[in-house]
Amino acid sequence: MSKTATKRVNAKNITDKEFFYGHKACAGCGGSLAVRLALKVLGERTYSVLPAGCMSAVGFIYPQMAFNSNAVISMFPGAASMASGVSVGSKALGIENTHTVVFAGDGGTADIGLQALSGAIDRNDKLIYICYDNEAYMNTGIQKSGLTPLGTKTTTTPAGTKVGGSRTHKKNLFEIVAAHDIEYAATASIGYPVDFMNKVKKASEVEGTSYIHVFASCPTGWGTPTETSVEIAKEAVDCGLWYLAEYQNHKFTLNKRPKELKPAADYLGKQGRFKHLGQEDIDEIVRHRDARWQRMTREWE
Amino acid sequence: MSSKKVFVSGDEAVAMGARLARPHVVAAYPITPQTIVVERLSEMVEDGSLEAEFMHVESEHSAMSAAIGASSVGARTFTATSSQGLLYMAEGLHYASGGRFPVVMMNANRSVALPWSIFGDLRDSLSQLDSGWIQVYVEDAQEALDMTLQAFRIAEDQKVLTPFMVNLDGFVLTHTYEEIIVPEQEKVDAFLPAFKTPSKMSMDAPMNMGFSSSPADNMEFKFQQHMAMMDAMPVIEATDQAFGQAFGRYYKGMVDAYLCDDAEVVLVTVGSITGTARVVVNSMRAEGKKVGLLKLRYMRPFPVEQLQDNVRGKAAVGVLDKDISFGMEGTIYTNINSAMARGGLSIPTYNFIAGMGGRNISRDDIRYMFDALMEVADGGASRKQVEFVNMGVTIDE
Numbered sequence: 001m002s003k004t005a006t007k008r009v010n011a012k013n014i015t016d017k018e019f020f021y022g023h024k025a026c027a028g029c030g031g032s033l034a035v036r037l038a039l040k041v042l043g044e045r046t047y048s049v050l051p052a053g054c055m056s057a058v059g060f061i062y063p064q065m066a067f068n069s070n071a072v073i074s075m076f077p078g079a080a081s082m083a084s085g086v087s088v089g090s091k092a093l094g095i096e097n098t099h100t101v102v103f104a105g106d107g108g109t110a111d112i113g114l115q116a117l118s119g120a121i122d123r124n125d126k127l128i129y130i131c132y133d134n135e136a137y138m139n140t141g142i143q144k145s146g147l148t149p150l151g152t153k154t155t156t157t158p159a160g161t162k163v164g165g166s167r168t169h170k171k172n173l174f175e176i177v178a179a180h181d182i183e184y185a186a187t188a189s190i191g192y193p194v195d196f197m198n199k200v201k202k203a204s205e206v207e208g209t210s211y212i213h214v215f216a217s218c219p220t221g222w223g224t225p226t227e228t229s230v231e232i233a234k235e236a237v238d239c240g241l242w243y244l245a246e247y248q249n250h251k252f253t254l255n256k257r258p259k260e261l262k263p264a265a266d267y268l269g270k271q272g273r274f275k276h277l278g279q280e281d282i283d284e285i286v287r288h289r290d291a292r293w294q295r296m297t298r299e300w301e
Numbered sequence: 302m303s304s305k306k307v308f309v310s311g312d313e314a315v316a317m318g319a320r321l322a323r324p325h326v327v328a329a330y331p332i333t334p335q336t337i338v339v340e341r342l343s344e345m346v347e348d349g350s351l352e353a354e355f356m357h358v359e360s361e362h363s364a365m366s367a368a369i370g371a372s373s374v375g376a377r378t379f380t381a382t383s384s385q386g387l388l389y390m391a392e393g394l395h396y397a398s399g400g401r402f403p404v405v406m407m408n409a410n411r412s413v414a415l416p417w418s419i420f421g422d423l424r425d426s427l428s429q430l431d432s433g434w435i436q437v438y439v440e441d442a443q444e445a446l447d448m449t450l451q452a453f454r455i456a457e458d459q460k461v462l463t464p465f466m467v468n469l470d471g472f473v474l475t476h477t478y479e480e481i482i483v484p485e486q487e488k489v490d491a492f493l494p495a496f497k498t499p500s501k502m503s504m505d506a507p508m509n510m511g512f513s514s515s516p517a518d519n520m521e522f523k524f525q526q527h528m529a530m531m532d533a534m535p536v537i538e539a540t541d542q543a544f545g546q547a548f549g550r551y552y553k554g555m556v557d558a559y560l561c562d563d564a565e566v567v568l569v570t571v572g573s574i575t576g577t578a579r580v581v582v583n584s585m586r587a588e589g590k591k592v593g594l595l596k597l598r599y600m601r602p603f604p605v606e607q608l609q610d611n612v613r614g615k616a617a618v619g620v621l622d623k624d625i626s627f628g629m630e631g632t633i634y635t636n637i638n639s640a641m642a643r644g645g646l647s648i649p650t651y652n653f654i655a656g657m658g659g660r661n662i663s664r665d666d667i668r669y670m671f672d673a674l675m676e677v678a679d680g681g682a683s684r685k686q687v688e689f690v691n692m693g694v695t696i697d698e
Contacts (some may be wrong), residue, residue, distance in 0.1 A: 044504075049370070059509075060509055061514075063518075065509035066509075072370075072510040074370070077362060081359075081364075085367035085378075086371065088356055089325060089374045089375070092325035116359070116362070119359030123357055
C-alpha cells in the first residue's frame, strides 16, 4: 500500500518507550490505544493537542498528567486551530524537528471542530489531525454525534418504537477532508494497528496538514466485552462498515479490498448498541454499505 | 531608525505598535472597525518590516485558539477583534486567562447586535470584564500605539502572566487620523525585551498544560489568577513610569485625574470621549465652576483606591457609560459605586448613559452632565440616578 521509500513500522521495530500511560480510560478503550500507538510512531519531540473528549478527560487530571511528552487541552471547537498555533508558534521560534498532533473524538472533529479543521487544512499548517472515531459523544455519556451510524442506540437516540436509534448515517468525513485536496488523509482502524501506525508515519512526513480517521472501539458505549476491542474494530473493516483507504496525490486508494465482505449482521449482533435492530434496519445498513463499496471499488484505485 | 511623526488612524497606530513589539505570531480575523489593523499587519509581513507568522484563521474563535496555541510554546502573540468577534471568542478569553497565556489583543469597541450596528459603544468589552483579561481603554491614537507596547510588557511580567486587551473606540479612534510619534525600534527593544517564560511546552522540559482540576484544586488556581490581576496594578504603574522615562509620555497609571483636587463634582469617563470632556471642563473652569474629570484608564484590574482618592469629599460624582446592563445600570457605574462603597464614601452618584451604537456625545451633552452634578452640589432637587442622555424621543419613565 505505501509507496514511500521510508521503512515501515512494525511490532519489532516500534519503540518500547511509552508516551501515554497512567490515564484513567475505561478498560478496553480503543481511543487510548490509538493515542498510545501514534505517539510511539511520532516520538518524544511531539506536541499533542486534545479538545474536550475522552482522552483529555482521562489524561490531564491535575496533578496526574498522563502524557510523557508535551500536551495541552484545547477548547472543544478549537483543536485544529490551537494545534495550528502551536505548530506555527514553534516554527516562528525556530524550533525544528517537531510534530504537532491532534487527538480528537468524532464529535470534536465532525461536529463542533469541523470549521477549525477546515481552516487548518486550508492554511496547510504542519500538523497531523487524528480523529479517533468511537461513533458517539462517549465522554459525556454516549450521545449521538455526526459520526454515529444509522440505527445506533445512544442516550439521545433511544431504541424505542418512535426513535429507534440514530436516524442518520455517518457523515462521510474522510471524503469531506479529502475534498480540501489535502496532501495526505487516511482511514484506519485500531483493529489493524500496523496499518494505522504506518499511516501515522506517512502523515508525519507531510510538510502541511494531514488527517487520519481511526476507527476506535468503545466497550462502554458499544456494549461489547472489554477484551474484544481490537477484534471488533477489525471486524468492522472486514464486514465493510468501515474501510481502510488513503487520499494522496489528489487520488483515493482503497487499501483493503476483501473478495467478499463478511456479514454485517454478525458485527452488529455482537454489540449492545445494535441489539434492537430488526431485519429491515440491518437491510438498510447493508444497502448503504454496498452502495458505498460499489462506488469506492469503481472510482478509487 | 529614529522616532518619527506620522499621520495615521488609530487602527494603523495599533498595527505600528504591534510591529514594534516584534510578535512571533499574529492570528486575526477581519471585522469592522478593526479591519485596518489586520490589513496593515499583513502588509508589514509582506514588505518584510514585520518578521512574524500571519495566520489567516477562519474565525475569531480560531484566532484566539491559535493565539493561545502559539503562546503555549512561548511565542509572543498578537490578535485583534471587535464586537461580535470578541463575543465569538468569549470562550477563548477565559481559556487564555485561566491558562495564563499573555496574549495581547486590540479590541475596537463596537455595539453588539441586535440591532446590527458597526458603530461604537462599550457593550462588547464591558460584557467580558469577568473573563480575566486586563482591560485598558485609550483616548487617542498615540496612546493606542503606546499601550500596545506597554501591554506586552505588563502581560508577560512573570508576576502577571495575564492576557491584555487594548480597547479603542470604534471609528472615533480606529478611523480618525491623527499625528503620532512612532518610537525608535532600538528604544522599544530596550523597553520590551523578548518574551521568556518557563511556563510553556518545550522540547527540553516537556509539559502538560491546559489540564482539568477537581474541586480540591480549582479554587486555588482561580485565587492565583485573581492575585495575578491584583499584582498587575503595581506593574502597570511601574511600566507606565518606565515608558514615560524612555519615551517622554507618561499616562499616569490606572487613572488620569484632571483638575479633580479642588473640584466640587467629578465626571468619570472612559476612552476617547475624555478629550471632549476635557474641553468642557476647561470652559466651565473659565466660568469659575469647580468641575473635575477622571479618566478611568483600566477597568480590570480596577483602581479602587485611586478612584476613592479622587472622589473623596466631592459633592457629586457622575459616570458616563457608553453601555447599559439591561435592568440595572451602566457597568462602569456599578464598578465605581462598589469601589466607593468599599471606601465608605457616601456621595451621590449619577449614571449618564450616552453614545450607544455610535451616537455622538457633544460638548453640550457633557455640559448637561456637569450642570446636573453642580445642581446636586448646590442642593438642587433630587434627580434620577440612571439617565439616558440625548435621546431622539421624549422619555416618559
